[in-house]
Amino acid sequence: MMSMEEGSKRRPFFSSPDELYDEEYYEEQSPEKKRRLTSEQVHMLEKSFEEENKLEPERKTQLAKKLGLQPRQVAVWFQNRRARWKTKQLERDYDVLKSSYDSLLSTYDSINKENEKLKSEVVSLNEKLQVQAKDMLEEPLSEKKADPLPVDIAQIFSIKVDDHMSSGSVGSAVVDESSPRVVGVIVDSVDSYFPADNYAGCVAPIERVQSEEDDGSDDGRNYFDVFVASETEQHNHEEGEALNWWGNMYYVA
DNA sequence: TTGTGTTTTATTGCCTCC
DNA sequence: GGAGGCAATAAAACACAA
Numbered sequence: 676m677m678s679m680e681e682g683s684k685r686r687p688f689f690s691s692p693d694e695l696y697d698e699e700y701y702e703e704q705s706p707e708k709k710r711r712l713t714s715e716q717v718h719m720l721e722k723s724f725e726e727e728n729k730l731e732p733e734r735k736t737q738l739a740k741k742l743g744l745q746p747r748q749v750a751v752w753f754q755n756r757r758a759r760w761k762t763k764q765l766e767r768d769y770d771v772l773k774s775s776y777d778s779l780l781s782t783y784d785s786i787n788k789e790n791e792k793l794k795s796e797v798v799s800l801n802e803k804l805q806v807q808a809k810d811m812l813e814e815p816l817s818e819k820k821a822d823p824l825p826v827d828i829a830q831i832f833s834i835k836v837d838d839h840m841s842s843g844s845v846g847s848a849v850v851d852e853s854s855p856r857v858v859g860v861i862v863d864s865v866d867s868y869f870p871a872d873n874y875a876g877c878v879a880p881i882e883r884v885q886s887e888e889d890d891g892s893d894d895g896r897n898y899f900d901v902f903v904a905s906e907t908e909q910h911n912h913e914e915g916e917a918l919n920w921w922g923n924m925y926y927v928a
Numbered sequence: 929t930t931g932t933g934t935t936t937t938a939t940t941g942c943c944t945c946c
Numbered sequence: 947g948g949a950g951g952c953a954a955t956a957a958a959a960c961a962c963a964a
Contacts, residue, residue, distance in 0.1 A: 709937055709958045729951090751938060754951075759936095761952095935960070943952085 712752070716742045720749070724756050 712720070723738055730738075730753045739746040 711936065711959065732949090748937085750950085752936095755937070758952080929964100931964090933961085935958105937956100937958080939956075940954085945949090
């Protein structure tokens, strides 16, 4: 691109007298210098710009005559004004986007904090649950104070366990003979007697505990995976959904 | 007063539309 | 091909702190 200095030499500012609309004004000025528009001129141009930011030829001529400027000057002013408007508009758009982003970020942060809080609650509750389960296992079976299962539930379990044991599959049930309830089930394989759906009420496998038969070998038979019924499930039990009740039920995987 | 940053006016070259 | 718009840029004018 040709430099502005070269450009000025080639076509000096206001070098063409027939382009001038207000010669009286410009005769007082040096034709080589840029001049700022007067505040009145700028005010009228602004007003015109507010009405319509594009300049059709007729309006350009009228404005130029009215303001004592060259049509070219009016056109250039509108051009530059549109550029300034565009820049401002970009800034406004940026501000809108930024405040929207900030708002979303704030929402995200609060949701994230809530999530972390809930996670730590889960961890804490799991820890409590593990302690409870451990206490239950360490307590001698004869001293267990757990509420006995209603007879019909106990019957269902014992019948099922008996059925399972007598069907030839490898495994055994641990039953507290002093009360008609199942205290544990030992099976060999992963395909447990109890269908997966029936585990819906289990909170979690609490821990593995060595059985009395444990000889230290890792044959897969000597560890109890302990499940404890959730309060909800115990409550459901009271309302008759007996099969989901897993209180005092030990399952060995 | 002067150096420096910002704003305004104007030019250039390219592009699109009629 | 000419008119007009736009982006990029130059340079004058202006503002302001040191």
